[in-house]
Amino acid sequence: MDKKYQVFVSSTYIDLLDERKEVIQALLELDCIPIGMELFPASDDDQWTFIKSVIDDCDYYVLVLAGRYGTCSDSGIGYTEMEYRYAIESGKPVIAFLHKDPRSIPAKFTESNPELNKKLDSFRELAQKKLCKFWESPAELAGIVGRSIVQLKKRSPAVGWVKADLVPSDDSAQEILKLKNEIERLKEELNSTFSAGVNTDELSQGDENFKFEYTGKAKINYFDYHEAKLIAAVPWNIIFGALAPLMADEADEQSLQARLKQLLVKTEEENLRAQQGFSNRELSTTFEHDVFDTIIVQFRALGFIQKSKRNRSVKDKKTYWCLTEKGDNLLVALKAIRKI
DSSP: OOOBEEEEEEOOSGGGHHHHHHHHHHHHHTTEEEEOOTTSOOOSHHHHHHHHHHHHHOSEEEEEEOSOOOOBOTTSOBHHHHHHHHHHHTTOOEEEEEESOGGGSOGGGSOOOHHHHHHHHHHHHHHTTSSEEEESSHHHHHHHHHHHHHHHHHHSOOOOBOOGGGSOOHHHHHHHHHHHHHHHHHHHHHHHHTGGGOOGGGSOOTTSEEEEEEEEEEESSSSOEEEEEEEEEEEHHHHHHHHGGGGGTOEEHHHHHHHHHHHHHHHTHHHHHTSTTOTTSOEEEEOOHHHHHHHHHHHHHTTSEEEOOOOOOTTOOOOEEEEOHHHHHHHHHHHSOOOO
C-alpha cells in the first residue's frame, strides 16, 4: 500500500525562508507531506496545545537551525526549542540540520541580544546530542535532508498515511474481524477437543476429588495466627463452579487464587474448626503456588479455559483467563437452577 509520511519542519522563519523552501521541495520529491507552524505563531497556551497535537500526528520531525534562536515563551524557552524538546519527549524520530559556520551568517540573520545567543549555543549543543547533520547553503541543505530522510525511514519505520479509498471500509473491516474471531473460536474448539494430545476421558474431573496440601490459619490478633498443615479433597466440579463465574468475562490469577482460598474456608470449615485454637476465630487459608498451577493446567487440558486475548495496557503484566465455549457450557450445567 502506497504510504506518505508527514514531516514536521521546525525552524525560525524570516531568516530561513530560502532554506525552508528547499527543505519542503526535497520532502515533496520524497512523497512526504511537510508540515510547519511558522504561519501560526505559538502566542498562547491554546496555540501551543495545537502545535503539540500537530507534532503528535506527524511521522518524523526535522529541525533546521542557523543564526536565530527565535521568539521565546513566558518561560524563557524559544518556541522552536520547545517544539524540538516535545518531539523528543513524545518519541518521534528526530533529525537536526545545523548551520556549519554560524559566524559566517549575515548579521541581519543573527541574534543581536547576547542572552539569545547564549540560548542558541545551548540549543545547538542539545541538538548535537541526537542525530544531526551540518549544512552551509540552501541547496546543500536540500540534498542532505533528502538523503537523511530516506535513511531515517529505513532506520525508524513510521505508520504513515494512505488515501482513504485504499483503506478497507467499515463493513469490510467488520467482516474481516468477524472471520478472524471465528477462526480463533474454531482453533480454540479444536484445542479444547485435542488439548495437548491428551484423551480427556483419562483425566480426573467432575465429581472426582482433587487432593492437595494447604495451610489453615486462625486469627489471634492483627499480627498472630494459629496455623495447621492440612489435606483437602475437593471435587473438580466444586472448584470449577467456584472459579468459572469469574472467568465468564475474564479474570486475573490473583482474583482466582483469592476465590479458591474462600472456597477452602467454606469446604474445609469443619476440619479447620477441629484444630486446636481454631474454634470461634476468623479463618483463612493459603496454599503453594503449584496447587493453583495444577488446577489451571487441569482445566486447560479439559478444554474448559484459555488465556484471554483481550488487548490491554503494556504496564499490565497480569495473566488473565477466560472460559472456552466448552467451559461456559459446563458452568451453565453446574449453576443453572432446574425445575423441581
